[in-house]
Amino acid sequence: VKPWFTYLLAIILGLVIGTITVPQIAGFVVAKQTIENGPWQTFDKIGATDADMYVRFVISVRGLFGLAKKETIYFNAETDSDGLSLTSNCTYNLTGGPMATRWWSITAYGPDHYLIPNPEKSYAISENNLDIDDAGRFTVMLSRQQSGGNWLATGAPNDGEQAFALTLRLYNPTAEIYSNMTGVDLPQIKREHCA
Amino acid sequence: MKKGILALIIMLAAAVISHFSVVTLTPDWIMSRVFAGYEQTTGVLNQPVHAPRPDATSRKVVRPSPDLVYTMCAYDLTKGPLVLTGPSEDFYVSVSAFSDRTDNFFVMNDTELVPKVDGSRKFFVILIAPEAKQPEVADAHMVQSPTTRGVVLFRTLIESEDKLAAALEIQSQQNCATWSG
Numbered sequence: 001v002k003p004w005f006t007y008l009l010a011i012i013l014g015l016v017i018g019t020i021t022v023p024q025i026a027g028f029v030v031a032k033q034t035i036e037n038g039p040w041q042t043f044d045k046i047g048a049t050d051a052d053m054y055v056r057f058v059i060s061v062r063g064l065f066g067l068a069k070k071e072t073i074y075f076n077a078e079t080d081s082d083g084l085s086l087t088s089n090c091t092y093n094l095t096g097g098p099m100a101t102r103w104w105s106i107t108a109y110g111p112d113h114y115l116i117p118n119p120e121k122s123y124a125i126s127e128n129n130l131d132i133d134d135a136g137r138f139t140v141m142l143s144r145q146q147s148g149g150n151w152l153a154t155g156a157p158n159d160g161e162q163a164f165a166l167t168l169r170l171y172n173p174t175a176e177i178y179s180n181m182t183g184v185d186l187p188q189i190k191r192e193h194c195a
Numbered sequence: 196m197k198k199g200i201l202a203l204i205i206m207l208a209a210a211v212i213s214h215f216s217v218v219t220l221t222p223d224w225i226m227s228r229v230f231a232g233y234e235q236t237t238g239v240l241n242q243p244v245h246a247p248r249p250d251a252t253s254r255k256v257v258r259p260s261p262d263l264v265y266t267m268c269a270y271d272l273t274k275g276p277l278v279l280t281g282p283s284e285d286f287y288v289s290v291s292a293f294s295d296r297t298d299n300f301f302v303m304n305d306t307e308l309v310p311k312v313d314g315s316r317k318f319f320v321i322l323i324a325p326e327a328k329q330p331e332v333a334d335a336h337m338v339q340s341p342t343t344r345g346v347v348l349f350r351t352l353i354e355s356e357d358k359l360a361a362a363l364e365i366q367s368q369q370n371c372a373t374w375s376g
Contacts, residue, residue: 003198010202014209021210022217047299049341053218060222060297064229064256065348067291068299102306103287103352105262113258117251123261128355167258171287171352172304 022057029054035181039083039189040075040168042181062113073177075168080189088116088155088162090194091143096187098136102172103127106187108142108154111163120146122153142166142189161195222297229256229346233269240271240344241373245366248353264362266349268371272324273343278335279320281369283308287352288365290318294342301338309336321374322347330374347371 033043033055045051046059047068059066066074079085080092094106105126110116115123125140130150132138140150145157154164168186170177177184232255236244244267249259259265270277279290289304301322308316311334321335329337349369353362 006198006202007205010206011209014206014211015213017206018210018213018215019217022214025214026218047293047297049294049298049300051298053215056222056297057218060225061257063258064225064297065291065293065346066299067289067302071289071291071302071304103354105260107258107260107262109258114254115249115251115259115261121250123250126262169260169262172306 026054026057030058037075037182037184037186039077039079039081040186041077042073042075044069046074069178071172073170073173073181075170075186077166077168077189078163080191082191084191086142086154086164086166086189087194088144088159088164091141091145091192092154093190093192094140094142094152094166094187095190096138097185099170099186100174100176100184101170104168104170106140106152106166106168108152109165109167110155111165116153116155116164118144118153118156120153122146122151125150125152223295226295226297226346230269230344233267240269241274241277241371243268243369243371245369248359260350262353263350264353264366266351266366266369268347269344270322270340270347270371271344272322272327272340274373276324276327276330276374277322277347277371278374279318279322279347279349279369279371281318281349282365283316283318284361284365286354286358286362287350288318289350290320290369291348291350292322292338292340293346293348294340295344296342298341300341303336318349318369330376 034041035043045055046066105124107124108116130138140152141147142152142154144155144159246265248264249261253259283305289302291299291302293299310316319335320338321332322338322340323329324343325341351362351366353359
């Protein structure tokens with residue numbers, strides 16, 4: 001084999017390896033900066049001007065134009081409270097209570113990071129479209145099949161199984177949340193049954 | 196043997212170069228796609244796009260919030276400062292700016308508005324280029340952009356379905372334009 005061919009092969013192989021390892025290495029580096037609260041995860045540097053290159057990469061791919069922490073905290077959940085991946089062939093109960101923030105909402109996204117198509121156009125829940133008890137607590141069913149009461153779609157009734165994720169947005173949170181990001185009371189997600 | 200070691204070094208060097216290139220250039224590439232899509236919609240920069248309420252067909256930006264309506268303005272400050280204006284209401288409204296590296300270098304919401312001379316509470320922000328001199332404008336909130344190009348987003352909360360019309364009315368009045376003095 002000619003030396004130039006070996007070196008060309010080395011360059012091509014290097015370029016491929018360097019490129020395909022980006023998601024894994026970015027995920028590994030960003031995971032070290034993750035703040036966890038039950039199934040919910042966030043990190044400090046969303047939108048920050050001093051974010052490192054890996055955070056900036058992940059945000060540009062998965063959360064472009066996310067606001068800095070000063071304005072909004074974004075918690076994402078890709079698992080239930082027992083650590084099992086959220087999947088649309090299962091039904092979940094999401095239970096929560098008052099959150100110390102000006103406004104909150106929880107939105108479901110498909111694996112492509114866009115809103116999930118469904119006939120009822122059920123994309124998000126917030127304090128203004130839920131039945132909430134006198135103590136400020138609520139339970140929401142997450143499923144493909146519409147149910148009575150509080151409900152958020154994770155797909156259309158006849159869709160196949162697919163992963164989904166939830167984003168909890170806290171607009172203008174109070175100091176209580178900033179000072180206790182890992183311990184503040186956030187909704188729990190419990191798997192009920194799977195098809 | 197020497198050839199094998201040299202090939203290994205070349206491979207590692209190529210891997211490092213491609214890895215860091217992909218990581219550092221992806222945000223720029225994504226922003227350049229945003230600019231291209233925006234120019235297709237408006238024809239020019241520095242003009243507002245009042246986007247419809249996000250739904251499952253929305254593909255402009257990942258993870259949109261269906262509780263918000265967005266006004267977007269991709270800007271270029273080479274022709275002068277950009278003036279951002281919009282009314283406020285008794286629900287959440289904010290204006291934010293992002294550099295062409297995707298950094299959120301500025302955000303202001305309705306609760307932070309200072310009443311104007313006439314007592315009204317409106318957004319009146321002037322965005323100026325890096326190193327540019329601030330124009331003297333009474334009542335304006337001055338912001339220096341770290342990059343010449345970037346994106347401004349107004350977010351208006353749809354607090355409840357019966358406030359959708361009010362949110363759309365606020366959105367329709369949000370504007371960006373090159374400052375003419």
